[in-house]
Amino acid sequence: xxxxxxxxxxxxxxxxxxxxxxxxxxxxxxxxxxxxxxxxxxxxxxxxxxxxxxxxxxxxxxxxxxxxxxxxxxxxxxxxxxxxxxxxxxxxxxxxxxxxxxxxxxxxxxxxxxxxxxxxxxxxxxxxxxxxxxxxxxxxxxxxxxxxxxxxxxxxxxxxxxxxxxxxxxxxxxxxxxxxxxxxxxxxxxxxxxxxxxxxxxxxxxxxxxxxxxxxxxxxxxxxxxxxxxxxxxxxxxxxxxxxxxxxxxxxxxxxxxxxxxxxxxxxxxxxxxxxxxxxxxxxxxxxxxxxxxxxxxxxxxxxxxxxxxxxxxxxxxxxxxxxxxxxxxxxxxxxxxxxxxxxxxxxxxxxxxxxxxxxxxxxxxxxxxxxxxxxxxxxxxxxxxxxxxxxxxxxxxxxxxxxxxxxxxxxxxxxxxxxxxxxxxxxxxxxxxxxxxxxxxxxxxxxxxxxxxxxxxxxxxxxxxxxxxxxxxxxxxxxxxxxxx
Numbered sequence: 337x338x339x340x341x342x343x344x345x346x347x348x349x350x351x352x353x354x355x356x357x358x359x360x361x362x363x364x365x366x367x368x369x370x371x372x373x374x375x376x377x378x379x380x381x382x383x384x385x386x387x388x389x390x391x392x393x394x395x396x397x398x399x400x401x402x403x404x405x406x407x408x409x410x411x412x413x414x415x416x417x418x419x420x421x422x423x424x425x426x427x428x429x430x431x432x433x434x435x436x437x438x439x440x441x442x443x444x445x446x447x448x449x450x451x452x453x454x455x456x457x458x459x460x461x462x463x464x465x466x467x468x469x470x471x472x473x474x475x476x477x478x479x480x481x482x483x484x485x486x487x488x489x490x491x492x493x494x495x496x497x498x499x500x501x502x503x504x505x506x507x508x509x510x511x512x513x514x515x516x517x518x519x520x521x522x523x524x525x526x527x528x529x530x531x532x533x534x535x536x537x538x539x540x541x542x543x544x545x546x547x548x549x550x551x552x553x554x555x556x557x558x559x560x561x562x563x564x565x566x567x568x569x570x571x572x573x574x575x576x577x578x579x580x581x582x583x584x585x586x587x588x589x590x591x592x593x594x595x596x597x598x599x600x601x602x603x604x605x606x607x608x609x610x611x612x613x614x615x616x617x618x619x620x621x622x623x624x625x626x627x628x629x630x631x632x633x634x635x636x637x638x639x640x641x642x643x644x645x646x647x648x649x650x651x652x653x654x655x656x657x658x659x660x661x662x663x664x665x666x667x668x669x670x671x672x673x674x675x676x677x678x679x680x681x682x683x684x685x686x687x688x689x690x691x692x693x694x695x696x697x698x699x700x701x702x703x704x705x706x707x708x709x710x711x712x713x714x715x716x717x718x719x720x721x722x723x724x725x726x727x728x729x730x731x732x733x734x735x736x737x738x739x740x741x742x743x744x745x746x747x748x749x750x751x752x753x754x755x756x757x758x759x760x761x762x763x764x765x766x767x768x769x770x771x772x773x774x775x776x777x778x779x780x781x782x783x784x785x786x787x788x789x790x791x792x793x794x795x796x797x798x799x800x801x802x803x804x805x806x807x808x809x810x811x812x813x814x815x816x817x818x819x820x821x822x
Contacts, residue, residue: 369395375404378449387445405449409437412461416469420476428520434468435511448507471498481524488515650742
């Protein structure tokens with residue numbers, strides 16, 4: 337129950353708040369005044385006088401008053417009740433229509449408010465009409481009846497120019513002033529046009545008679561000219577028909593000639609087109625053949641590059657696998673021999689210092705052993721001396737097929753060789769390939785010279801001729817045997 341009562345109280349407060357807001361909104365709506373585009377609001381009282389145009393403002397009651405001033409166009413008749421006298425003294429009645437409005441700037445609105453804010457529309461128009469009638473009376477008195485009747489725009493311009501200053505003092509402006517009617521009681525305006533009417537009627541009768549005369553003359557001339565023209569037309573028609581037939585015959589002849597010429601040109605162009613097609617076909621075939629030859633040349637160049645690369649690889653492989661190991665083996669044998677000799681010398685010197693006698697015996701033994709080793713070395717040297725020019729040449733020529741085979745081995749990896757003959761004689765086709773292989777084989781001696789570091793002719797010159805054997809050195813005398821027991 338307490339919760340229900342609390343909820344009821346809350347809703348009551350909410351309802352009261354909404355009512356208060358609505359009341360305040362309605363009060364503010366009544367206090368807020370808006371000015372349309374056709375009116376201006378004049379607010380005066382607290383805060384002074386201000387003009388509101390095109391927007392709204394708050395007007396606080398009891399301290400401020402707001403009144404609206406119309407800015408709409410006022411249109412009314414300007415027709416004085418009394419006759420107006422012209423410059424000639426003729427009494428005329430003039431009826432006109434004026435359009436006047438309040439200016440839109442603030443100063444003019446305030447001026448108009450001072451003059452007409454408390455007056456009704458009828459009273460305001462009455463005041464303006466009195467001013468307009470006074471100015472119209474003064475302008476009519478300066479003009480003649482003819483000027484007023486024939487130049488109403490001049491009267492309107494003078495009215496706008498004369499009334500502008502007075503209208504400006506009232507915050508107004510003259511938009512337009514138009515004369516509707518001008519009349520008089522003495523028929524002055526009616527009689528003013530009678531001389532012109534009589535003259536115009538006379539001129540019209542004369543003009544009618546002259547027109548009838550001219551019409552008769554022109555009708556006769558027209559009939560004569562018509563007859564002449566008809567005869568000429570008949571002649572021209574006959575001539576035109578004759579010329580037309582001649583032109584038709586010429587046109588038919590020209591048409592036949594042009595047909596024959598066109599047929600001849602067509603056949604000639606067709607023949608030229610067929611011939612050009614055959615020529616172009618032959619040119620295209622020649623270009624295709626030339627491109628095929630270029631492709632084959634490129635393939636051959638690529639194959640030659642592959643062969644050269646394989647030859648270089650095989651050459652380096654031979655250097656690494658054949659010549660380099662032989663050189664290394666030779667250096668190894670020489671190094672082992674020198675090391676063995678140094679080792680024996682060092683051992684002999686060591687043992688000789690400790691036990692002289694035993695050393696002498698052992699030195700003799702070592703001497704004998706060294707002599708035997710020297711003999712063995714002499715035997716090996718003699719064997720190398722026996723390895724004469726014939727053996728060297730035999731070794732070279734025995735290994736040459738393997739080397740040439742290794743150089744030519746890249747050709748074994750080629751599946752197909754396309755030979756393109758360019759018409760250069762023996763330096764093309766299959767002769768070119770066999771010549772290249774012969775050149776490769778001829779490079780083998782140069783390869784031996786590169787590996788050995790000396791020309792092949794000098795290498796063969798250092799080898800003894802066949803049968804030229806170096807005499808064996810005489811055997812040294814046998815050393816006396818020393819008895820180690822003594």
